[in-house]
Amino acid sequence: QVQLQQWGAGLLKPSETLSLTCAVYDGSLSDDYWSWIRQPPGKGLEWLGEINHSGSTNYNPSLKSRVTISVDTSKNQFSLRLSSVTAADTAVYYCAREIAYFDLWGRGTLVTVSS
Amino acid sequence: DIVMTQSPDSLAVSLGERATMNCKSSQSLLYSSNNKNYLAWYQQKPGQPPKLLIYWASTRESGVPDRFSASGSGTDFTLTISGLQAEDVAVYYCQQYYITPRTFGQGTKVEIK
Numbered sequence: 001q002v003q004l005q006q007w008g009a010g011l012l013k014p015s016e017t018l019s020l021t022c023a024v025y026d027g028s029l030s031d032d033y034w035s036w037i038r039q040p041p042g043k044g045l046e047w048l049g050e051i052n053h054s055g056s057t058n059y060n061p062s063l064k065s066r067v068t069i070s071v072d073t074s075k076n077q078f079s080l081r082l083s084s085v086t087a088a089d090t091a092v093y094y095c096a097r098e099i100a101y102f103d104l105w106g107r108g109t110l111v112t113v114s115s
Numbered sequence: 116d117i118v119m120t121q122s123p124d125s126l127a128v129s130l131g132e133r134a135t136m137n138c139k140s141s142q143s144l145l146y147s148s149n150n151k152n153y154l155a156w157y158q159q160k161p162g163q164p165p166k167l168l169i170y171w172a173s174t175r176e177s178g179v180p181d182r183f184s185a186s187g188s189g190t191d192f193t194l195t196i197s198g199l200q201a202e203d204v205a206v207y208y209c210q211q212y213y214i215t216p217r218t219f220g221q222g223t224k225v226e227i228k
Contacts, residue, residue: 035217045165045208047217060216061116094164100212101155103176105164 002027004106006095008080012113018082022095022106029053029076033098036069036080038091039108046091050098051078085113117141117211121220127228134196136223138209143189144172146213153213156185156194159222160205168207169194201227 008020022034035050049059051069059067068081082089090113097104118141128134144153152172157165167176169185172192182197196203204227209220 044221045210045219047215047219050215050217058215062216096164098212098217100153101167101170101210102157102165103167103170105166108164 002097002104004095004097004104006093006106006109008093008109008111010109010111012085012111014086014113014115015084016113018085018089018093018111018113019079020093020095020109020111021077021079023075023077024097025076027076029071029073029078031099034071034078035096035098035102036067037094037096037102038089039094040088040091048080048082048093085111087113089113116216117144117214117218119209119211119218119220121207121209121223123223124221125224125226127226128196128199129228130201131198132228134199134203134225136194136207136225138187138192138194138220140190140192140211142213144211144213145189152188152192153211154187154192155210155212157208157210158203158205159208165208196225199225199227 003025006022030053033050036048049069051057066083071078092108094108095106096102120139122137154172156169159165185194206222206224
């Protein structure tokens, strides 16, 4: 059964760069797209972007040029970087498998941005 | 971007009764070449990631109880819980995967009356 395990720093200061990684276990990155989605406390879901095994990406224009998603097929992992964070970026960040819809989710990582 | 609007924002239903919620998209999610609606429904309980319930607007994910059903086409969609159980208390989200950016509705919170 495919599982997603994610990790990364949970507390950042304004202007720092958020960095999270998601590992795919008992499955392969070679199929499908892999996404990052976030959820501010008490709010709804926002899709940040996606990547496939060859590195082809799509990003949410709302985040402009702050988002970078990368893939490391040798480690079966994909990663998120979000630059110049502010308090508005405080959220639970999820990685997810996208087979058109999102059928598999990581457990989420709470990232808090505070000075 | 496609805007997804859910209604109501919350509803309270007695155990065993029916809960119905709606999702409207700002443009059609029906892809004419395959006659499929690119819409999914998710259930999210506190402290948990969303769980896929329904895809292609009306296909139940494996393992999802058959009291969950969904319908609709084009821009208007409905999720129904027939016979609400205590474990169904959650927030329900619709999501379009017709185009990027993928977008979600704001959620409908279901509570027990």
